[in-house]
Amino acid sequence: xxxxxxxxxxxxxxxxxxxxxxxxxxxxxxxxxxxxxxxxxxxxxxxxxxxxxxxxxxxxxxxxxxxxxxxxxxxxxxxxxxxxxxxxxxxxxxxxxxxxx
Amino acid sequence: xxxxxxxxxxxxxxxxxxxxxxxxxxxxxxxxxxxxxxxxxxxxxxxxxxxxxxxxxxxxxxxxxxxxxxxxxxxxxxxxxxxxxxxxxxxxxxxxxxxxxxxxxxxxxxxxxxxxxxxxxxxxxxxxxxxxxxxxxxxxxxxxxxxxxxxxxxxxxxxxxxxxxxxxxxxxxxxxxxxxxxxxxxxxxxxxxxxxxxxxxxxxxxxxxxxxxxxxxxxxxxxxxxxxxxxxxxxxxxxxxxxxxxxxxxxxxxxxxxxxxxxxxxxxxxxxxxxxxxxxxxxxxxxxxxxxxxxxxxxxxxxxxxxxxxxxxxxxxxxxxxxxxxxxxxxxxxxxxxxxxxxxxxxxxxxxxxxxxxxxxxxxxxxxxxxxxxxxxxxxxxxxxxxxxxxxxxxxxxxxxxxxx
Numbered sequence: 001x002x003x004x005x006x007x008x009x010x011x012x013x014x015x016x017x018x019x020x021x022x023x024x025x026x027x028x029x030x031x032x033x034x035x036x037x038x039x040x041x042x043x044x045x046x047x048x049x050x051x052x053x054x055x056x057x058x059x060x061x062x063x064x065x066x067x068x069x070x071x072x073x074x075x076x077x078x079x080x081x082x083x084x085x086x087x088x089x090x091x092x093x094x095x096x097x098x099x100x101x
Numbered sequence: 102x103x104x105x106x107x108x109x110x111x112x113x114x115x116x117x118x119x120x121x122x123x124x125x126x127x128x129x130x131x132x133x134x135x136x137x138x139x140x141x142x143x144x145x146x147x148x149x150x151x152x153x154x155x156x157x158x159x160x161x162x163x164x165x166x167x168x169x170x171x172x173x174x175x176x177x178x179x180x181x182x183x184x185x186x187x188x189x190x191x192x193x194x195x196x197x198x199x200x201x202x203x204x205x206x207x208x209x210x211x212x213x214x215x216x217x218x219x220x221x222x223x224x225x226x227x228x229x230x231x232x233x234x235x236x237x238x239x240x241x242x243x244x245x246x247x248x249x250x251x252x253x254x255x256x257x258x259x260x261x262x263x264x265x266x267x268x269x270x271x272x273x274x275x276x277x278x279x280x281x282x283x284x285x286x287x288x289x290x291x292x293x294x295x296x297x298x299x300x301x302x303x304x305x306x307x308x309x310x311x312x313x314x315x316x317x318x319x320x321x322x323x324x325x326x327x328x329x330x331x332x333x334x335x336x337x338x339x340x341x342x343x344x345x346x347x348x349x350x351x352x353x354x355x356x357x358x359x360x361x362x363x364x365x366x367x368x369x370x371x372x373x374x375x376x377x378x379x380x381x382x383x384x385x386x387x388x389x390x391x392x393x394x395x396x397x398x399x400x401x402x403x404x405x406x407x408x409x410x411x412x413x414x415x416x417x418x419x420x421x422x423x424x425x426x427x428x429x430x431x432x433x434x435x436x437x438x439x440x441x442x443x444x445x446x447x448x449x450x451x452x453x454x455x456x457x458x459x460x461x462x463x464x465x466x467x468x469x470x471x472x473x474x475x476x477x478x479x480x481x482x483x484x485x486x487x488x489x490x491x492x493x494x495x496x497x498x499x500x501x502x503x504x505x506x
Contacts, residue, residue, distance in 0.1 A: 001400040002391070015401050020391035021345070040491040044343040044434045048332035050394045073346075075396050 130154025136466020186464030329429025
C-alpha cells in the first residue's frame, strides 16, 4: 500500500485517498472554440508516463482537499508532494534509485 | 555417479536471430501478438513475419490473467468480436492440434441489487438478440449450478439471481500461447525473444522498420500489440493513445480438491473466481486506482478481493493464499479496445483491452491481422478505431460488460 503525505494532514495510508489522474490539465479557456480533435484531446487523452508522473490525489477520508504528487510509476516511489497552487517541482532524475519500493 | 540429465524435450518453436527485414513485424509476443502473427500467416499467406518480444514469450499479461473466456457483453460491437473469439476458441484446440484445456464450464454473473438485476436481464436480452447464449437464473438455480455460492438471503449483499453463459469457461493460458507459437513457427514466423523495440524507423509519416536492442529491422508493416506498454511505444512512434496503464492484481490459493464447478463473477461484491484444473482457486477483481508500470499493486486491493470471495463462498474460510501477482493493463476511456490504423502510415495498434483481453485472443488476432494485411479494418474491429474518441461513437462497456473495470 502506498503511503502519501497530505500537505495538510501528514502521512496517511493510500486507503484514505482517491486518485485523480494526471495533474496540470487545465480546462480549455474557450471550449466552444475547440475543434472536435482538440476536444477529444482534452477529454480522453492523458499522459501515461513510465517514470516520474505528476498526478492528483484527494484526501477524501480526511480534509477532503486535492493536492498533487510526483510519483515514479515504475517504482511507485513518491518523489514530491505539493499543493495545487504550487508549480510542479523539479525532481532529480534517478532520485528514485534505491528508494522504497 | 549421478545419472546424466535426460535430453530436453523437443522445442515447440525455433529461437532465430532477427533477419534484416520482414514483410510484417508484430511488437509483443503475448497471446494477442502470437494470434496476430498466426492469422497473418494462416489467413493472409504472409509468413515473412517476426514477433518481437522484449522479455520471454507470453510472460506479460498472458501469464498473469485469470483465463476467463466469455462473450456476454452488452453492446453489439463487443458481442460481435467476443462471440467471434469464443467460436474460434471452440475449434482452436483441433485447429492448432494442441489441447490447451479449454473447459466450457459456464460463467455466472451474480446480481446483488435491484440495479444489478435490471442490468443483468437487459444484458441477457441483448445477448440473445446477438445469438450469444445467455439466461437469467433465480437464486435456487444459481445454487444448483454452483452449490458453494452462498445464496442465503441473510447476508449483506444477497444473491438475487445471476446471468449464466453456459459456453463460457477457462483455458490454460500458457498452453494457448505455446499452441499459437508452435503453429506460427511451423508456418515460418520468427519468434524473437529478448528483443525490445526502442524506436521506429520512419520515412516521413510512414514507418519502415523498428530499432531494437538486437539491431534495426525493416518492415513493410508494423503492429503494436504491447498491452500496458502501448503508450510507451506510441510515444516513440510520435503519437498519443487514450489509455492509462494500471496494475491489475490476481491471486491463487493452494491446491484443493475440485469444489468449484464453474466461473463466478460479481460486480457488486467485486471478485471473480474459478478453480484451475490443478486445483488452485483463481481470483481477481479491479485495477489499482493509480497509474503504474510496476507489475504489482497495493495489498488492500488483494484483501478486498479475498473478503469478497469469502462473502460469496464461506467454504473458502480456511483456504490459504499461495501467491499474488500483478500485470499492467491499458484501460481506455470506454473500457473497449482500440484496434486499427494509427496516425503513422503502415503502423497499426491493438491495445486498450484493459482487464479483459485474454478471452478475445483469437478475435483480436484475427482482426489485427486483417487490418495489417489489407490496410483496412475488418468488420469486427471497424467500430474500435482510434477515431471514435473524436466522433464520440464510444462503445461504453464501463459497467455494461458484466464486470466493473
